[in-house]
Amino acid sequence: MIAPLLLLTLAVPTSLAANSTTANPTTPGDPVAATDLYGLGVRVGFYLQGFGASMLLFRPQKDSGRGIKLACGGVALSVIVAWTILAARGQLSPCEAFIGLWIVASVALPAQLTFFNPDSIVGEGVGLLISTVLQLWSLVAGLWMACDLVKTLPLLGTANVVFFFAKVSLLGWYRTLSIVLFSITLSYMIFWAWYMAKLGKVVMRCYLDGETEMTEKERKGVQFIPERLLPQVTSEQSTAAGAYVGTIGLISGLTSWVFCVVSVEKTIVWNNLQPSTDLSSPGQLIPFIVGATIALDGILFLCRPSKDGRSGPRARDGGWAAVPN
Template structure:
């Protein structure tokens, strides 16, 4: 469950999500969903295997630690976020989560909260119930905390328990608040502010929002890189074998999905840039040569607005043939001569 292909798939999705938020925001939601499905599949497999092979000899505790490290790695970005909130005294104008590059959406927020709650509950059970069993095992197993440390180290264990318990309480509180807000909506009371309570619009807010977005992406990149280093060092320190090949389909599929997701982000960004340059150089292209940045296919140009369409013109009268002579009175048909005679005696004709 943590072979080389699966690890590469995780790593590329983490970096692809950070990159997509800046160069291809329309791909960010799909990458977030793919990463959440990766975490859900890994956690479900770990849960089932833990139930089937409960003995630590058949499923080493350090392997559970590595799998949880991978599954929980994307959520470790919450650590610098909470530290930053403490440092800024919870100032909302300095909170990076209030100025996201791409809005994650309500459905993803609910699903992510439920998944995070399940993973944190399992981690609490792991640190409280499983890790103390290492005291009876002769082989020392190591974890990562910016250096090599024993998994059953008391301080390391208590730190993980406190951290997981804190995040679990936060997740449960947020989920309960969302459920209560849906069941008991607000009564819509109007709040009338006095004149002195109005605050002027912050002119520096766009710049501050952009700065918070850069800070958020930087912290995500640092956390992702730290988790990757921690996972690889943990495998190296514990001398785990047979986890460095991609010969099976279970390793190849996640790796190809991760590579494809990253290539998709670069592809969308590149073709969107080409399409923008083509439209800028030819504002009114003729024919089917506009490239859609989403799928790369040629699209027809938009229809011309009605107020820009040329006015309809009546066709010009065709000139008479060069050999045609004017019609004389005697050569006209009798019916035509009578109609002309009646028209000349009509008084309304002259009055017009």
């Protein structure tokens, strides 16, 4: 299933490169990236996909997150593959490469958050693999950019500045900080890979046995936070705590999503980039409509009243945060 996905995403940049003959040499940035990587419909569509998928996560149900690894992970993986090919060909400026990575992060965020709910992994073998590959690929791409691309990619008329709570140059202290952070995170991936292997073992066992749920022993073994580190609470206390965990998770996820969006939009403005705004183009209209649909579905799902009359992240329908004592 992964082979067709990769073949499809690898084919996209090749066809886009043929359109680069329409470039305007007086416009900052690369015309291909301005249309197909961060055009208005493309990036807003990706923002909305990430936002809508996040909403689907924070209604605490037992199967919250199923399908999101594959959906968001597949979209983000296609973007990072296209980004890698454009970067390798030198068809991006450093600030456009920065924009591409933050767009990937805005879409990939929901897929990474699903790992807090171990029940969502059963039947998600392909999604689990895609999410793991995406995580590694994104970190390596970020380190590659900080170590090499910021110095070797052409400026293409841009100011070479990005957003990091303020306007900062891609060179200097920000580059050093990026190298340190990406290096530390990649070192942590050794433990993440071990955790992914544990999840993969459970997924494979359920697949071979035709099971749709893991055993209680397996669930305790793959909890993101080990049970021995959790306080002993009653079922009622666990239910109440779970509601607040959902609220905190929603706020944290939305904060990260907002940071991704602001980083992209500010970087576009500060570098005088002129992304495509033609929403009548299929390449802009399709991702925009898909994103709007997912966002609407996520909002309606989050706001739907539950049996106890509540709505939002505190509404409970047999939520995953509650663990019986």
